[in-house]
Amino acid sequence: MSRRRSGTLRTTTRSSxxxxxxxxxxxxxxxxxxxxxxxxxxxxxxxxxxxxxxxQTRRFETANETELLSASAAVLQDLGxxxxxSVRELGFLRAAKxxxxxxxxxxxxxxxxxxxxxxxSGSGSxxxxxxxxxxxxxxxASLVTRPLGPERHEVRVLFYRLVWKxxxxxxxxxxxxxxxxxxxxxDPEIYRQFFTRxxxxxxxxxxxx
Amino acid sequence: MRDSGVRWLAIxxxxxxxxxxxxxxxxxxxxxxxxxxxxxxxRNLQTRSFDVSDRNQAMRSVIAALQDLGxxxxxANxxxxxxxxxRFAEPRWFDVVGVTxxxxxxxxxxxxxxxxxxxxxxxxxxxxxxxxFFATLERSLFxxxx
Numbered sequence: 001m002s003r004r005r006s007g008t009l010r011t012t013t014r015s016s017x018x019x020x021x022x023x024x025x026x027x028x029x030x031x032x033x034x035x036x037x038x039x040x041x042x043x044x045x046x047x048x049x050x051x052x053x054x055x056q057t058r059r060f061e062t063a064n065e066t067e068l069l070s071a072s073a074a075v076l077q078d079l080g081x082x083x084x085x086s087v088r089e090l091g092f093l094r095a096a097k098x099x100x101x102x103x104x105x106x107x108x109x110x111x112x113x114x115x116x117x118x119x120x121s122g123s124g125s126x127x128x129x130x131x132x133x134x135x136x137x138x139x140x141a142s143l144v145t146r147p148l149g150p151e152r153h154e155v156r157v158l159f160y161r162l163v164w165k166x167x168x169x170x171x172x173x174x175x176x177x178x179x180x181x182x183x184x185x186x187d188p189e190i191y192r193q194f195f196t197r198x199x200x201x202x203x204x205x206x207x208x209x
Numbered sequence: 210m211r212d213s214g215v216r217w218l219a220i221x222x223x224x225x226x227x228x229x230x231x232x233x234x235x236x237x238x239x240x241x242x243x244x245x246x247x248x249x250x251x252r253n254l255q256t257r258s259f260d261v262s263d264r265n266q267a268m269r270s271v272i273a274a275l276q277d278l279g280x281x282x283x284x285a286n287x288x289x290x291x292x293x294x295x296r297f298a299e300p301r302w303f304d305v306v307g308v309t310x311x312x313x314x315x316x317x318x319x320x321x322x323x324x325x326x327x328x329x330x331x332x333x334x335x336x337x338x339x340x341x342f343f344a345t346l347e348r349s350l351f352x353x354x355x
Contacts, residue, residue, distance in 0.1 A: 014214075017215070018218070042276070042278070042296065042298055042306045042328075042338075043278055043306075043326065043338050043339075043341040043342040044341040044345075045277060045278065045345060049277055049278070049279065052279065053276075053277060056276075085281075085284065085285075086284065087285045087287055089265060089287035090265070090269060090272060090285045090287050091266055091269070092272065092282060092285045094283070096281070140281070142281050142282050142283075143274055144273070144276060144282065146268075146269050146272075146273055146353075156273075156276055158276065158281060160281060183295050184279075184297075191313070207296070
């Protein structure tokens with residue numbers, strides 16, 4: 001037997017190691033081409049769908065859809081949005097606005113993490129961590145009106161945002177800025193505020209579904 | 210020696226891993242726009258006929274169904290009967306599902322609806338996906354009518 005450099009006790013035999021390696025290689029071959037296909041789940045109603053719909057939808061007792069759509073555009077304008085697309089025959093509106101996404105909580109966390117991590121970099125190694133924070137966001141709105149009867153219309157609005165993050169550092173590694181993430185806005189308060197304004201604009205009460 | 214043996218196995222393992230996902234060689238450009246058997250089958254999956262006489266109502270039902278499924282309506286064109294929508298897959302935010310829906314009159318009070326779904330820029334070929342969408346669309350059409 002050849003001399004081993006390490007002093008650890010040998011617990012496997014050479015042939016069993018080969019078998020393990022071969023099995024691992026075979027598994028890699030099989031798993032390397034596995035594609036996670038969750039698309040089938042995406043065109044299905046999820047358990048949260050009714051809750052989201054209830055948040056995003058209100059009904060108005062009016063026959064005038066054009067007025068409702070025009071008032072919705074006015075409310076979006078009031079909220080600082082720029083309406084980018086509108087299709088009257090389908091009751092569709094699309095709007096966007098860009099704002100700063102900086103939040104106090106994130107800035108404070110970044111400061112403390114940088115302070116604590118810098119304290120550890122005494123003996124020559126760089127352990128400074130500056131976590132990327134949210135910098136800029138684009139809030140988008142997608143609104144649709146739909147007739148439900150001779151004197152009823154339904155308005156459904158969806159808000160979502162794209163957030164760009166700043167740069168940072170993790171030890172010696174520099175994290176470049178510009179990382180983007182997207183999130184749906186699920187806060188019911190925001191939708192409530194939108195519908196309160198819309199309700200005032202058309203002088204009608206907004207009924208929940 | 211034992212160390213070099215393990216190193217060789219590690220290299221082999223890595224090489225097998227890299228070759229594991231070798232894709233088919235690219236088709237010649239002449240065939241890119243040619244109708245294939247797969248395309249015909251896909252078209253059958255993606256198309257369905259509904260008993261609706263009003264195209265506007267059918268389009269509004271399509272939009273409502275897409276919103277129920279959590280999609281963001283990107284583009285809607287009434288004269289062309291065209292709706293485009295997209296959605297991010299929520300557990301993995303970088304997965305995108307896009308759909309293009311066209312609504313065309315078929316005559317006899319029927320409407321032809323075709324859905325092209327793409328998942329991360331690859332066309333979706335799973336029939337279950339289209340069945341799920343049409344199930345939701347039927348519900349939406351039913352609600353719209355009553």
